[in-house]
Amino acid sequence: MESKGTNLQIMDLPSSTLQERQAHAELLLNLEAKKIASTIDVPTLPHEIQQSLRSIGQPIRLFGENNANVRDRLRLCLAKIEVQKKTGGVMDMDVDEEEEEDFHPSHFKESQKEEVQYTRASQDLIQARTFIAQYSIEKARQRLTTERKRKWVNRSSDLMTLLPDMKKEDEATISKEIQELNDSCQNRYNHIKELALEGSQYGDGRPLSTIATGRQPFASKHPCLVATGGWTGSIKLWNGSSSALDLLCTKAMAHEDRIMSVAMYQSNQEKIQLASASIDLTGKLWNVKHGEDVSMDQEQSSAYKIEEVATLKGHAARLCKVAYHPSGRFVGTTSFDHTWRLWDVEAGGKELLLQDGHWKEVYGIGFHQDGSLVSTTDYGSVVQVWDLRSGKSVCHFMGHAKRVLCTEFAPNGFQLATAGDDGTIKVWDLRQRKQYASIPAHSRLITQIKFAHNQYDQNGEYLVSSSFDGTGKVWSTRNWKLLSTLRGHEGKVMGIDVLDGTDSGIVTCGYDKTMKIWR
Template sequence: MGDDQVYFGSLEHSINDGGARLDNAILSGNVNISTVESETLELAQASVEEQERHAETLRELEVKRRERSLTVPTDDGEVKLQLRALGHPICLFGEREADRRNRLRTLLARIEVDSDEHAKIKELLGNLENSSKRMRRDSTSVVGKKLRKDTFYTVAGKSLVKARRAIADFSWKHTTTRLKQQRQTQQDPDKLLEQEERILDLEDQFKTMTVYASQVGDRRPLSCCEFGGGGDQNIIGTGSFSGVGAIWERESCSKVCALHGHEDRIVDLCFRDDRAGENTLMVTASADETAKLWKVPSSKEEFETLKANSVKSMECEEQGGGEDPASEQANNEKDPEVPRVDPIGTFKGHAQRLSQISWHPIGNYVGTSSYDHTWRLWDVETTTEILLQEGHSYPVYAFAFHGDGSLALSGDLRGVTRLWDLRSGKSIDTLRGHVTQTLCADFSIDGYHVATGSGDHTARVWDLRQRRCLHVIPGHASLVSQTRFDKVTGCTLATSSFDGTCKLWTTSNLKLLSTLEAHDNKIMDMAISKTADTIMTCSYDRTWKFWGVSAYA
């Protein structure tokens, strides 16, 4: 056992012996034990704040670490459902799908780090995910059993049958008249020569176009513009991201009235062609899932009457106490000293934001396209939906009516463009060629040419008789926002783009006539007057501009 020693004795003796040694050490001063109650001092405010900042930094690091390990849904609908279940807004201003998904991931990570009810919230999200999976499984089984892959038709209502008959009568008369005029022109050498001279004169006119007027249209970017009443009235219309439209006097470029009614940005607008003795009507489409009908002034007498009525109403409001100061101040900030016009009708039915709107040539119907994968036909008199047309698997964006009223064109964000016979309700052709989304379309007055613009930076000219693409115009450095034929000869095509330019082309040989460039940002929309003497463009830089023949040409 070596040098180890074993001691024997009682425990009490050992404890007493240890206590005696401790007492001797205290007496000698080698051990100090205070019997006085100790005092604890509080930290300074700066130290407390520093500790809180340090704790917050550690918390944020932990949140970011948890974010990297979290899995969130990729479907935007499920992301919105989870945000709603957690009591948070499903969408913030300017937020896109990826931003919303990141917000959900951060929110869940913070809940894991901070919340004491983490288990309860996890159970709630689990139940939500299970119900979502069950809904998808049920919908998949229903699609597998009931979805028909062939063409099918639904029974038309009385209002749709009435509309089809009216459209058929209208289109047959106008088609007969147009074809008769074209035959007479082709058979008469003098008329043919006159037409060629008119085409050359118009080309020379387009070559010398420059900016002759520019106006700030709104406090936010402009989204659309159009000449009033077919292009020969003294008014123009604009729409903006603020959700407020405006009517302008064409000669003075002054604002006549402001159109208030939409809750989100205006994406498109269209005037009804002039009718003798009838009111000037305009429709607007918005991202708030609605379209609205407006009665707008079109003559100087109506301008003065509207202004006088506006002054009287303001005087009555001042005498009667007026409206709420906050709302009044907001209206004045939007359109100071400009009469306000309210809509006379609202078209409701689309499940998602609208894309474009077009007035049927007959004047009694309006067509709208939407992100809900459908386009719809509306009765203007009753503001009711008479046709819901499916057929696209992606959001429908481009939309236009044929000049005779017989056809409608719809283009989706996959690049598929369809032609529809409004008299029978059939899809008669599919125009395929664009690599990505079809964003705009316009029919020529000759009746058989149509132009489309796309996100693939090209415009295409199609021949409806040959059912093929005639020309591809790769003339822009960004997406094509609008395509327009002139309404005089139909032989000149204008294209506008997000590259900030508007270009004019001949449709026969794709010769570039002119490049209109003056905007500081992307061109959102473009329109040509009925006489083709003026082109109007509106831009993201909040301005609209008039282009015309230079006085020095």
């Protein structure tokens, strides 16, 4: 300030001084907030804490925070708000009115505009979504046409209105088809009730953690193939058509650490592919070669060979599950880094999509039979359903009491089954977006669920589940009643799947290092 006669000239404070005053005011605010923080009541449930943080404009979780840290941060934020209300938002009483307005926290909040930001999709992702849209539309058209005919075949008065192109001969054919379907289902249920242990085989030197079978096409030259992965990091291929479960080939040290999940895809062109996920932060893609494709210098008695194609790198934490898209062109992986990712198989395992949206570790993943949707589950008991054609979350389900570990779409296209730590299997109706059925299936954690789905059972007439209670179980999808209980493992059953083809059956793997086949 300068004085000359009666003229006064007021000069602005330098920016450094303003910053120091602002820092001093913030320090006083923190000190006062810490004094009263212990008197502030905050929610205890995670979802209530999350809602409270969102209501005051705070992030729901910072890097490295656990649940206790998040709750403490919420308490401190609420204490700051309380102090600001009592002091009018100013802790430094020497600040004049003009500067007070500058330092008031509400001034900064008003200046920040809330905007929804989107990340532009890459050209590869756009092309992938175009392919998925074309693929899923055709698959959905075929499925819905069959469903519509079966639904209205017994309503002759409405038949010509709803299906004008349908002839009387077609009506008779469909009626016969429905009757054959019902008879076949009843026969299958009778066989399932008589399931017995047919064979058992030691699969590895350490516990087996996952098992998978392929969807065998018509007139396949291959036997029913079974792939296993375990704690040694090795992948093995077995002959599921044999009660002895003969070993076909081994890929030793496929991963540097435990394998958590293996998936198999078998195309109509007899091409066999494998995908694996491990806690070593990587996933891998494999080709299964057979016959003339296997070089003669291989020191193995079998004509099968597992060959690495690509390594899927990008996740920041251990991987949990891997699944193939119905087209076989893509795979999805989940991870403890709270994300799931989509990879292009034909492009050598290139990452197409990194999708967050879960606030806890993401575990289960499953693709819809049409290829349009994908479901993911997390440790926060949340089930998310995503539209692969747009990248949006179309709905979510909350009903499990604990972690949700596995998810599977029903072959009928409008049901989703999930299971996890609470020992229950829940079935959700995708059309009405609500719970359809809840099955108290097991007394302990459920590790895997699978619908029957092949050319002999395209409607998924039964569902299989495995659990830490030492059993596998088979459930009717018509009334969700128990059909059979599979007892034979000594301890936890880690995985279960359905064998395809004429040699249909069920395979399981366990913590006891064995795999078993039931027919």
